[in-house]
Amino acid sequence: MASLIACPHCGPRPKEEFTIRGDAGIARPLPDAGEDEWHAYVYLRDNPRGRHKEHWHHTSGCRRWLVVERDTMTHAIYTVTDASAQGETA
Amino acid sequence: MSSYRLSKGGNIDRAKPLDFTFDGKPMQGFVGDTLASALLANGRQLVGRSFKYHRPRGILTAGAAEPNALVTIGEGGRTEANSRATLVELYNGLTAKSQNRWPSVDFDLGAVNSLLSPFLSAGFYYKTFMWPAAFWEKVYEPIIRKAAGLGRATYEADPDSYEKCWAHCDLLVIGAGPAGLAAALTAGRTGARIILVDEGFTPGGSLLSETEQDATNLLAQTIAELDSLPNVRIFSRTTVFGWYDGNVFGAVESVQKNTVTVDPNRPVERLWRIAAKHAILASGAEERPLVFGGNDVPGVMMAGAMRSYLNRQAVAPGHSTVIFTNDASGYATARDLEAAGLHVAAIIDSRPDAPQKWTGSARVLTNAVVLDVKGGRAVKSVEVFSNGRTETIPADALGMSGGWSPIIHLACHRGAKPVWSDAKSAFLAPEKQEGLTLAGSAAGLGSFEACLGDGAAKAVPALEALGFSNASAAFAATSDNAIVSKPLWRVQGSKGKAFVDYQNDVHLKDLGLAVSEGYVHVELAKRYTTNGMATDQGKLSNINAIGILAEARKVSPADVGTTTFRPFYTPLSFGALTGASKGKHFQPVRKSPLHDWAKKNGAVFVETGLWYRSSWFPKAGETTWRESVDREVLNVRKNAGICDVSTLGKIEIHGKDAAEFLNRVYCNAFLKLPVGKARYGLMLREDGMIYDDGTTSRLGENHFFMTTTTAYAAGVMNHLEFCAQALWPDLDVQFASSTDQWAQIAVVGPKSRTILQALVDEDISDAAFPFLGAKEVSLFGGKLTGRLFRISFSGELAYELAVPAGYGEAVADAIMEAGAPHGICPYGVEALGVMRIEKGHVTHSEINGTVIPSDLGFAKMVSTAKPDFIGKAMLSREGMVAADRLSLVGVKPIDPATTFKTGSHILAKGATPSLANDQGYVSSSCYSPNLGSTIGLALVKRGPQRHGERVTVWNDLKNEYTEAELCSPVFFDPENGKLHG
C-alpha cells in the first residue's frame, strides 16, 4: 500500500518508483579473487533481522542507484545515500 | 410513520422522505437515516440469519463493528454483499436484501442447523468430513462451498469507476468526535495543512448522539470554524483502514455510494494514500457486548447504539426496554429513553452498588445479571438473577453495556503490541509512536470534556515538532471523571447459548471446548473456534474471548494478550484497490512510431509486454495466419521485406570511457571497435549466464549506440547504470535511452540495397558499405538525417534504417513506394521468427538464464585477453566447462509431414521417456516454408557432436512422439552467401 523512500535527490517517493537489487554491503571481488569469493558474491547472502543496507534504483525518478539502510523487522529507514558515494569498486 | 419512529427529535430531515425496499417490501425513511435506523423505524429488527446455526439476528450496533445486520445492497453489477446496514447511508431507490436464509429471513429452513448444534461446535471441521476419503472431493467440499459465506457476489461486471489519489498534510486527524475535532481546530488555527477524516456522513462522532445543548452548539461552532479555514480539508464518509510504512495512511472514501443515479464522470469510491508528517488517532472506543444466554435475540442491542438511534434518528428500540450494564453508559441510555417518553422496565447493574446517581423512574437492580433472553425471533422477556432470586421481566428490547475498548487498531498495524491496563480495564496502544499519537477515548479517556481537552493537548506538541510554534490548545485540559469498572467477561449460569462472536456463531461453550482441548494460546483459540475471524474481524468478540480465556486460565488478560492487528480495519472493495486500472486502462499501451503505418497496412498486432508489435500482415484472400506468414517469409527471401524493429531497446552511450565501459559489460571485445562499425555483443550476468544480446555500433570516438532486446531494454539500462554508478563511478560514461527517439526500420532481402539506394544519398554498395557498417546517412537529397546499419537477423542481405520517430511513417511509406516494383512486402514478428530459426539465430527462447556463450556456439566470443568483464570469473566454474552441457543444435522431423512443439524434450532413439533419459529440450520451433517442414532449435547434451543422430521428440503433456534428427542449427544458406550479397 505504501512505504515512502526519501531519495536524497528527489525527496520522499513511493516504493513503486524503485527497483530493489539486494544487499549493498558486499563488494565486487577482484577478477582473480578465486572461486570461493566469487561464489559468495554471486550466491550467498545474509538474512539479517535488523539493520541492513540495500541497493535501490530510483527507476521512475532520477535513475540514481541508492544505498538504503533500513531495519528488516521494523521497516524503519535510517539513511538513504547515493550509491556512488559509497565507492564500491573492484 | 411506524410506532418506532418518534414524532419529534433526531437529526433526520423529515421534509425529505426516502423510498427503499427490504426483501422486496417497500419502506420509507428520511435523509439522515442509515439503512439500519430506517429498518428499525419500520419495526424491522430481524434482518438476517447467523452463519452456522441460522439463528434469527437483529441489528446490534450503530457503526462499523456490526456483526449481524449484513445485507446485500444493489442489483446487477452494483450488487454488494455483506454490507453493514449500520453504515449504509439511506437513499432513494435503495434495494436491500437479507442474506443466508431460504426461503425468507422470517422463515428459514436453515434453522434446522440449530438442531444439529451439538455436532457443529468449535473445531468440528477438524473432526468430521474425513471419512470416507473419496467423499471429500465429490460430496463434502461442494456442500461446504455452497453453505459457506453469507452473501453472494455477483458475476456481472461493475459498471462504475474507482479512483486512487494521494494527499499530503502536516497533521492527519483520524476521527471527528470530540478529541479529533479539538485536535483539528487547534491545528487548523496554526495554518498547518490539516486533513480531518471521519467515516460518518457528517462529522461529530459521539457528539452526534448527545442531546445536551452545549454539545450540539460546540459541534456546530467547531465545524463552522474548520470549514472556514482554507488549510483544513475535511473528508467525510471516509474510513482510514491502515497505517503503513513512511507514515502513509490508507483510506477509502464513499463518493457516490448514496445514490442510484451515479454520475459516470466521478468514481463511486476513492482510495486515498495520505502522506502525513504526523497523525492523531482519535478513533473513539467500542462498547463491549455482555456474554449471557440469548444475547443474540433480535432486540438485544448495544446500549450506546440504542442511544444513537434514539437521538440521531428518533427511533425507539421498543416499547419496554431493559438495560443490562456493567458501566455508566447504560444509565445514559436509560435517561435518554425516559426523556423521550419511553418506558424502561429495569436497569440491571452487575456491580454490587450503582455508582451513578439515578433519578429516573426505572427500577435499578444491583448485583444482578441477565441469565437468558426469551423470544426466538424477537425479545419477549428477560430472565434476571439478583441477590439469590430469579425474576422474569417482560420486555421487547434489551440494551447492554459491558464497558469500553479503545479503538486502537491503526496504532498496532506497524508492529506495536497493545498493553493491558488494569486501571482502564482495557488494552491500550502505546500512546506515542513515531508519527502517531492517540487522543480521547482511543487513549482510554471517558468523559466528553476530558476528550476535548486531550485532543487539543495532544495536537500542540505535534505541531510544535513540525515547526508551528504558534500552536495553542483550543480547549482546556480537564481531568477525566469517568468511572471504569472491572469487566464482567461472562455471566455464570447463563441459560441457552451465550454468544461471544456473533458473525461466526461462536458461543461460550466453544471457548470452553478450546481450553479443555488445549488450544489456550490466544492465536490458537482464535483459529480453533474461529472467534474474531469473520468480516467484522473480532471488533466485539476479541476482547470478550481474551477475558474468558484469562478467567479460564486464571491469569490476567495481560498474560493472554491479543492476536495480531493488520490492515484493513474494515473490508475494502476490490474496486477501490484497483482504481482506474481496469479494462482499457489496466496497463499503459506503448506504441511504436510505426504503429499507424502498420495498421494502415493491415497488421495484426500482438502484445509484447506493454508494446503492440505487428505480428503479420494478411493480404486479401488469406484466411489463416500461416498463409500470411509463409508468404511473407518466402517473399522476403526472394524479393524484399520491411519490418518495424523500433521496439528494441536503444541507448546512446557517450563519454571518454565509453569504450572501456562497454568492454567491461560485454564478454567480447569492444575497446577497439572502429568508428562506423557495428558488433554483436553478449552481455553476461555475474554468474556467467547470458543476460541479453544486441548490436552496438561506434558512431564516434566517444559515442556508441547500443541495442538490446525488446523485453530486456529496461533491465539492461538499469544494469548499465548500476555498473557506472555503483561499480565504476570514476568512468566518464553517460547513458540516454533513445528507444522512443528513433523509428527503426529493417529493410531485408536480395532487393534491399537497391530499394534503399533510392532513398539514401550516400553510396551504399557492398564496397562502400560492407557488412556490419554503421553510420549517419543523408536521405531524400539532404532533407533528412538518419542512421544506417548493415546487420541481419534473417540471414538475408539486410539493413536497419533509423530516422527520428516523427518521420518514421513517412519514411516507411517511401520505402514501400521505392520497393513496390521490387516486390517489397511488410512482415511482422512471426515471419521474423521463422527466418531467424532457419538461420539458427538465438533469442531469449535460447537465452533463458541457464546458458553461457559456449552453449550457443559463441565460445570464441568470450575474450581471453580482457582482465575483467561482468561474468568472467564465474564462467570458469567446473560446471561451466563440463562436456555434456546442453548446447545449441537443430532438430527436424524425419517425416516432414509430422510436427513437434517447443518445450518438447529430446530422447535418444528407442529410449524410455523419463527424466533420467532426458537429453534436452526444444527451445524454438516453427514451420519453415523454405524447407517445407517443421524445424526447431534445441538445447541438447553435447548437441554439436550429435549432428545426424536419430532422436525422439517427446511431448508428455499431449503424449506425442515425433521421430526426428539432430542437425546443424543453420537450416538455410549455411555458407551465409546471401548475407554478403
Next chain:
Amino acid sequence: MVDFALLHRLALATAKSGSFGARTADGRIALTALPEGHVLQVLASPGHADIEQAVAKIGDGKPHAVRAYGPGQWFLVGDAPLSSSEIFAKASQLDGAGSVADQSHGRVRIEIAGTAVETVLAKGTAVDLALSQYPVGRSAMTLIGHISALITRTGPDSFELMVLRGFAESLWDELIEMSLEFGVDATAAN
C-alpha cells in the same frame, strides 16, 4: 531518387480531442499537446555536476527552458525545432563536461492547466504538487499512474508533462479520465 514529402507526424495527431466529462463552465481542465520543437537530454560527466550555468547558456533562454531532474541531469526544452548541426554545436559548447542526446522525437510535451490541476495530478503521482511545496519552475521525474513523466510547474494553475513518445497517447487518455469530474477540453492537434 524517390520524390518524397517529408511529413512530420505528431505523436498525438490521432489522440482524443474535444470536451469530455462534466459540463461545468468553471474549473475545467485544459489539456494541450505542445509543439514538437526540441528536447535535449544533457548528462554531466563525473566531477562536472555543477555545469548548470553552461547548460543554461545552450538553452533558448525562454522560461522553463532548463529542467533539472536529478544530479547532473537536465532536459533543455523549447518550441523551435533544431537541426542536427545546431545540436552538435551546442554539445561542443559543453567542452567534454557533459554529453547531449537529442530527444526531440523521443519525448512529447503536454500542458495541463486549470484550478483543479493539482487534484487531477494527485490521482497519478505521490509528489506533493502544492504551490508551497512545488514552486513555479520546479521539475521532477515521477510516475503518473504507471507511466514515467517529467512534471514541470509552469504557473500557479499549470504544469507541463513530458513523456516517452511511445506512452504519449496512453498518458493523454489517462489524463482525460482523471479530469472527467471537472470537465476537460483536450486539444491534441493544433
